[in-house]
Amino acid sequence: MDIKKPGAFWVDYVPLLRHIPTWVPGATARRLGASVKPLVYAMRNEPYAAAKRDFDNGVAEFSVARRMIEDLEVRYSDSPSCYMEQEEVIKDTLGMAYAAGFDTAIVLETLRWMPALPMGNGHRVLVDDEYKGYHIPKESLIIPNIWAMLHDSKDYPFPEDFNPDRFIADGRLNSKVRDPSTIAFGFGRRICPGRAFAKDTLFITVASTLSVFDILPALDGEGESCPLRAEQTSSFISYPESVPCVVKPRSTSAEQLIHTSA
Numbered sequence: 001m002d003i004k005k006p007g008a009f010w011v012d013y014v015p016l017l018r019h020i021p022t023w024v025p026g027a028t029a030r031r032l033g034a035s036v037k038p039l040v041y042a043m044r045n046e047p048y049a050a051a052k053r054d055f056d057n058g059v060a061e062f063s064v065a066r067r068m069i070e071d072l073e074v075r076y077s078d079s080p081s082c083y084m085e086q087e088e089v090i091k092d093t094l095g096m097a098y099a100a101g102f103d104t105a106i107v108l109e110t111l112r113w114m115p116a117l118p119m120g121n122g123h124r125v126l127v128d129d130e131y132k133g134y135h136i137p138k139e140s141l142i143i144p145n146i147w148a149m150l151h152d153s154k155d156y157p158f159p160e161d162f163n164p165d166r167f168i169a170d171g172r173l174n175s176k177v178r179d180p181s182t183i184a185f186g187f188g189r190r191i192c193p194g195r196a197f198a199k200d201t202l203f204i205t206v207a208s209t210l211s212v213f214d215i216l217p218a219l220d221g222e223g224e225s226c227p228l229r230a231e232q233t234s235s236f237i238s239y240p241e242s243v244p245c246v247v248k249p250r251s252t253s254a255e256q257l258i259h260t261s262a
Contacts, residue, residue: 048091065090104173105164106210107202111150112180113162113230118147118238121190149183156180160230212254218244 009029011017022030051065060066068090076083122141129136136142151159155178156166167177181199185192192198209215217225231241249255 044091048087104203105167106206107199108167108180109162109164110202110206111184111199112156112159113150114232114238114240115146115150115184116237116239117184117186118145118232119236120144120146120186123188123190144187146183146186150180162230212250212258213247214250216246216248218246 010026011029017027018030020027020030022034024030047065051060052069054060055066055069060069072083072086072090076086120143122143125136125138125140125142128138150156153159167174169176181195185195185198217228220226226244228243228245232238233241249258
């Protein structure tokens, strides 16, 4: 039985069945739910527990989790009730980010921040058209300014900043923010046919890279961090210009994983 398939259980058709006890014959969905529930709670609680443990031991690396815990300790340490309430919010946020969100947000922000085809592909107009009172004659060549769309401050405030948090709200992906992949891969009949494969590959690359590597600014001759600049080439296919950085394994175990996976 494919439990992910809609309609796989009677409770999908008769919602009241979600209230029946697990021992009732045929209550397969209830029993499955009961068996999965501890895993769901662990997915919610363990990311926070690990981050809090590292924070208390003074070994927490800079991260969204550490910032949230620091804010919790500073702002709510004198109010136990507020502390507990905000702690639950952090658990939800980190759990959802762990489950589905933050790596995906990084992928979306990567697509938005520096599109590989800033001017997209040209499109020929087959018939006379009109857009906001502007007449577009037949046979005109339309070149979509993808870079401008993805840097529109109405959709993406402070568009020059690389900020994956813009796609996260309440610990999950924010559906109210325009999905940049609907722009970055083009439009119409000439939309990129490999866009789904590209997004999945980018997600795997981001998730696997960030899980084992620290990527830090390079140091100049005086030992100071080199400033990172959002500069990309001006060409049909655009890519970042030289970005001096240091890439190193996050830990000994991460280094071992890198070698065994190579």
